[in-house]
Amino acid sequence: DVKVTQSSRYLVKRTGEKVFLECVQDMDHENMFWYRQDPGLGLRLIYFSYDVKMKEKGDIPEGYSVSREKKERFSLILESASTNQTSMYLCASSLRTSAPYNEQFFGPGTRLTVL
Amino acid sequence: SQKIEQNSEALNIQEGKTATLTCNYTNYSPAYLQWYRQDPGRGPVFLLLIRENEKEKRKERLKVTFDTTLKQSLFHITASQPADSATYLCAEVDFNKFYFGSGTKLNVKP
Numbered sequence: 001d002v003k004v005t006q007s008s009r010y011l012v013k014r015t016g017e018k019v020f021l022e023c024v025q026d027m028d029h030e031n032m033f034w035y036r037q038d039p040g041l042g043l044r045l046i047y048f049s050y051d052v053k054m055k056e057k058g059d060i061p062e063g064y065s066v067s068r069e070k071k072e073r074f075s076l077i078l079e080s081a082s083t084n085q086t087s088m089y090l091c092a093s094s095l096r097t098s099a100p101y102n103e104q105f106f107g108p109g110t111r112l113t114v115l
Numbered sequence: 116s117q118k119i120e121q122n123s124e125a126l127n128i129q130e131g132k133t134a135t136l137t138c139n140y141t142n143y144s145p146a147y148l149q150w151y152r153q154d155p156g157r158g159p160v161f162l163l164l165i166r167e168n169e170k171e172k173r174k175e176r177l178k179v180t181f182d183t184t185l186k187q188s189l190f191h192i193t194a195s196q197p198a199d200s201a202t203y204l205c206a207e208v209d210f211n212k213f214y215f216g217s218g219t220k221l222n223v224k225p
Contacts, residue, residue, distance in 0.1 A: 004158070033213075040123060042204070042217035043159075058212075090158050103149065104213060106158025 003027070004107035006091055012113045019078040021110050023091030030096035032074035033104065034058075034066060036087040043090065049074055050096055081114045088112075118142070119207055121216035129224055134192040136219045138205035144183045145207040150190050153202045153218065163190075164208075195223045 007022035025032065031050050035043040035058075045058030047066040055066050063085060067075045074093075078085055088111050092104040118141040128134050138148065146167050151159035165172045165181045165188065172179045178191040192199050202218040 035215075040217055042119075042121075043213075043215040045212065045214075048212065092158070103161035103164070104159075106160070109156070109158050 004091055004093055004105050006089075006107040006110050008110050009108060010111050010113075012115065013078075013081050014115050015082060017078075017081050017114075019081050019112065019114075021076040021078075021089055021091075021112070023074045023076070023093075023107055024072055025074075025091075025093040025105070026072065027093060027095075027105065028071070029093035029105070030071070031094045031102075032068065033092040033094075034064075034074065034076045035090045035092065036060070036085075037090055037109070038087050046076065078112075081112075083114050086112060086114045119205060119214055119216040121203075121205060121219045123217060123219070125220040125222055127222045127224065128195060130196060132195055134195045134199065134221055134223065136190040136203050136221065138188040138190065138216055140186050140207060144186065145209065147208040148179075148181060148188045149206045149208055149213070150177075150179055150188075151204040151206065151215075153204060159204055162203075192221075195221075197223050197225050199223050 004025045033048040034046045037043050049055045049068040065077045088109050090109045091107040094102045094104045120139045149164045150162045153159040163179045165179045176193045180189045200223045202220045204218040205216045207214045
């Protein structure tokens with residue numbers, strides 16, 4: 001059974017803290033993604049990576065950075081957490097093939113609250 | 116830029132009826148659209164994909180249509196069950212990037 005796991009289901013941090021969200025997939029997928037999901041706004045892409053040490057900005061990268069040192073692991077970093085980063089964070093992975101329509105496999109999400 | 120729009124109001128239907136959910140896009144016709152199901156507190160799960168040149172795709176009780184004239188995809192669940200209650204998301208697929216709608220919540224009442 002394919003699996004994407006995220007390090008925490010719930011996280012509470014204080015404004016200004018550095019926050020690390022970890023994601024691990026066991027499917028040997030090349031592509032990995034970080035989204036945030038907010039009511040009425042849907043899933044918005046923060047960053048994605050199509051290979052180790054490669055990353056590309058999504059639609060809302062400001063205030064975030066990412067790290068991909070190993071194929072199976074993709075980390076999202078909030079350099080200095082702010083209250084407007086309170087959200088549900090979802091990690092996903094997919095195969096990278098010539099077909100542009102591969103499904104994404106999602107983790108369970110991390111609900112982050114910044115106080 | 117492209118925008119994927121889904122009805123933000125919940126859809127309430129009676130068990131056994133057909134549920135129909137709508138996904139509209141505003142600009143260019145996407146080559147592919149995917150539909151996902153999301154349960155509370157969980158990540159989305161892939162259901163179906165439809166290509167631009169396909170009019171219809173089926174999988175068990177699920178059916179997806181793609182109308183490039185109307186700039187719309189419809190997602191149908193026939194013989195709906197309370198277990199079908201969830202939020203359904205559509206997504207445009209542009210090579211390795213995905214653009215999701217905000218989802219429509221479906222409530223199937225017994």
